[in-house]
Amino acid sequence: MSRMLLIRILFLSLLLVLPATAQDILTGGSTTPAEESADPEASSAAVDDLIRILEDDTARAALIERLQQAAPEAEGAQAQETVAPDMSIARQLAEYTQGIAEGASNSVRSIGLALGNLQALFDGTMNADGEALRQFAINIGLLIAALFGSFFLLRLIANALGRMIAARVSARGVVARITGLLGLAVIDVASILLAWGLGYVLALNFGTTSRGFMGINQSLLLNAFLVVELIKLGVRIVLEPRFSALRFLPVTEGNAAYWSFWSARVISLLGYAFMFVAPMLSGLVSRPVGGAVEVLAMATAVTIGIIITLQNKDDVRQWLGQISERRGNDGFGQMLAAIGRFWHLVVIAYLVALLVVWFANPETALPFMIAATMQSVFAVLIGSLVVGFISRFVSTGLSLPDDVRQRLPLLESRLKSFVPAVMRVVRWIVIAAVVIAIGQAWALFDFASWIGSEEGLAVAGSVVSAALILLAAIVLYVVVASWVEYRLNVNFGKVPTSREKTLLNLFKNAFTVALVVFGAMLALAQIGVNIAPLLAGAGVVGLAIGFGAQKLVQDIITGIFIQFENIMNEGDVVTVGSWSGVVEKLTIRSVTIRDLSGTVHLVPFSSVEQVSNMMRGFSYHLAEIGVSYDSDIEEVKSAMHEAFDRLMQTEHKDEILDDLEMHGVTGFGDSAIMVRARIKTLPGTQWGTGRRYNQIIKEVFDERGIEIPYPHVTYVPAAGGGASKSPPPAGRVEDQREDSAD
Numbered sequence: 001m002s003r004m005l006l007i008r009i010l011f012l013s014l015l016l017v018l019p020a021t022a023q024d025i026l027t028g029g030s031t032t033p034a035e036e037s038a039d040p041e042a043s044s045a046a047v048d049d050l051i052r053i054l055e056d057d058t059a060r061a062a063l064i065e066r067l068q069q070a071a072p073e074a075e076g077a078q079a080q081e082t083v084a085p086d087m088s089i090a091r092q093l094a095e096y097t098q099g100i101a102e103g104a105s106n107s108v109r110s111i112g113l114a115l116g117n118l119q120a121l122f123d124g125t126m127n128a129d130g131e132a133l134r135q136f137a138i139n140i141g142l143l144i145a146a147l148f149g150s151f152f153l154l155r156l157i158a159n160a161l162g163r164m165i166a167a168r169v170s171a172r173g174v175v176a177r178i179t180g181l182l183g184l185a186v187i188d189v190a191s192i193l194l195a196w197g198l199g200y201v202l203a204l205n206f207g208t209t210s211r212g213f214m215g216i217n218q219s220l221l222l223n224a225f226l227v228v229e230l231i232k233l234g235v236r237i238v239l240e241p242r243f244s245a246l247r248f249l250p251v252t253e254g255n256a257a258y259w260s261f262w263s264a265r266v267i268s269l270l271g272y273a274f275m276f277v278a279p280m281l282s283g284l285v286s287r288p289v290g291g292a293v294e295v296l297a298m299a300t301a302v303t304i305g306i307i308i309t310l311q312n313k314d315d316v317r318q319w320l321g322q323i324s325e326r327r328g329n330d331g332f333g334q335m336l337a338a339i340g341r342f343w344h345l346v347v348i349a350y351l352v353a354l355l356v357v358w359f360a361n362p363e364t365a366l367p368f369m370i371a372a373t374m375q376s377v378f379a380v381l382i383g384s385l386v387v388g389f390i391s392r393f394v395s396t397g398l399s400l401p402d403d404v405r406q407r408l409p410l411l412e413s414r415l416k417s418f419v420p421a422v423m424r425v426v427r428w429i430v431i432a433a434v435v436i437a438i439g440q441a442w443a444l445f446d447f448a449s450w451i452g453s454e455e456g457l458a459v460a461g462s463v464v465s466a467a468l469i470l471l472a473a474i475v476l477y478v479v480v481a482s483w484v485e486y487r488l489n490v491n492f493g494k495v496p497t498s499r500e501k502t503l504l505n506l507f508k509n510a511f512t513v514a515l516v517v518f519g520a521m522l523a524l525a526q527i528g529v530n531i532a533p534l535l536a537g538a539g540v541v542g543l544a545i546g547f548g549a550q551k552l553v554q555d556i557i558t559g560i561f562i563q564f565e566n567i568m569n570e571g572d573v574v575t576v577g578s579w580s581g582v583v584e585k586l587t588i589r590s591v592t593i594r595d596l597s598g599t600v601h602l603v604p605f606s607s608v609e610q611v612s613n614m615m616r617g618f619s620y621h622l623a624e625i626g627v628s629y630d631s632d633i634e635e636v637k638s639a640m641h642e643a644f645d646r647l648m649q650t651e652h653k654d655e656i657l658d659d660l661e662m663h664g665v666t667g668f669g670d671s672a673i674m675v676r677a678r679i680k681t682l683p684g685t686q687w688g689t690g691r692r693y694n695q696i697i698k699e700v701f702d703e704r705g706i707e708i709p710y711p712h713v714t715y716v717p718a719a720g721g722g723a724s725k726s727p728p729p730a731g732r733v734e735d736q737r738e739d740s741a742d
Contacts, residue, residue, distance in 0.1 A: 139218070143203055143218055146198065146202050147196075147198070147199040150194070151191065154191035158190075166243035166244075188236070192226065192230060196222060196225060199218075203222065216283065217284075224272050228268055236260060239260045265304070269300060269301055269304075270297055273293055277290075295359075305347075306351055309351075313344040319340070321340055324336045372442045375440075376438045379437035380434060380438075390427045463527065466527050470523055477515055480508065484504045484507070484508045488500075488501055488504060501569060501571065505585075506586075509588075555606045560588065562608075570583050574593070574612060575614070576603050580593070590602055591603050614683075616683060617683060618680055618683055620678050621681060623640070623679065625697060629673060633673070636675050636706060637662055639701055640662070643700045644679070646700070647692060652689045652692055655681050655682050656679060656681055661680065663678065671710075672708075
């Protein structure tokens, strides 16, 4: 007896915890939701039956036998559940097509059931509550008439106020037009809310037999009216087909009216069908009737969309073709032209796919596709705006203010070379982001989950870090190059010396090389590239170059010592090897010299054994004048001092550093006595000062009658040919050539 009591307690506990399972065991089948929600008296009767079964030995033995038979079956079912499902592409495709077929079948069957229900309704088989149905039709009809009638009158008033607002702001600025558009939007919203509120008042007071209460169908109608009209209002605000003065979208009157008309019709069709007609018929008649209305509305909307697409096929193709021609049929223009040829096929295929998918799964497919479409359109719109701005920025170019351009003449050209390249990279990044957003919207891949994972965060962090390093390197190069350019600009700040010019240019070149190397290495390290082999390889390559290019190494080493010794700088006049001229460019390996004739010579430092700089510290003009032997030397010196005094009254006075340094007679030539003097000048000005001094010397000597001898030839005729020419003046050299007669 105690064992029987224990069994009863055990099964009663089982019934309390899992009543549905106990009922299945007792009945040998599964329970339905209706049976689970049965009256408590039925559960009490089941408990009594179980007690009787347990008290009866035969029934209890049968129950135990059935439990023993059910255990292996349950284990087998559990084992089948643990088997991994077949996730092959073929099976997924089969399941998807099965869902489409079943959904389409259910839709067709719902249409048939709906037609049968409507026929039964009109035949009187479902008119048991005919009076209530007629009363409902009267109430809903009165509500519709009152709602839309009041809304029509309010719209007339709103249109009159809108005409006044448009006339007032038509000749004014953008701010006034925006204010007018907002005011018109407020008036339209107020008209919708007033009509909606009036409808609720009528429904609460006249819609049912009891005041203060309204039916669910009246509420469906009013809510559908509010949602649909607000959406239509949003479209009207964007297109503004009524008042062109308040329209900001660049469309014509005809296009604005066309698209406003058809968008309003499609929105009304889908909104009222899904939010009012289908739920109302589902409650009044049957769910298949409501489903049939949804199918009919969806098919009608898709048909309208296909008709609109075919009507605008040529217009859109011509519009995109004109854009392509304006862009010169470049890559983007050719893409637009291709889209113009095939866009209608893509849209029609999308609409048909939307209808088919909705047939397959009407509960979730339509919201998913609408949400994915809106997200895709939004992503494409934002991406187009960003890409358009970048393209306009690149095509327009970068223009700096005049003061910045004067201080940094090369900065604008430098930015114009870097900024377009950076903008092109940014444009491709934006395009990739748009593609990712579209794929995410259509569930092609889960980029958000991947980027939120550890792997995604690591990859994104590496890419962003590498991009920031490259961007920082570019910015740093522009800053350093601009600073060097500013320091070398003689029109602003301190005038740079030749040494500063040389060192700043060398610093810019060395900094650029180091920045490129280190920036590339750091960027590669951020994206996961092991740079240790690269560094080792660079060392080996450098060693090989050192052995194979000894001249190059010699050039560099000699150039380093030349820079340390500061023997020459850019702008100096030097003699390097066998070449003399102005130093135009000085690197660590070679020097570029332009001689007096304009010829440019590149001299590697490995061939330089001696450097002569004629512009270091100060210079001298060495005036060595030849005078005749009969000249008074003191008179010559006095003339040279007078010429120097006259030179000090010319524009060269600021270039002369000291008085005339007279050296006196320095030599005796064949025809002249050499008298030398020296003028100390600023470096690089000795040639101009010397040329001016020589000119003044000639003038002073002419004034004083001091002769500057020059060689000449005297012809002496033959003895019988007449008297010879008179001898030349003293002090002149004569090269006498006598021709003796035979």
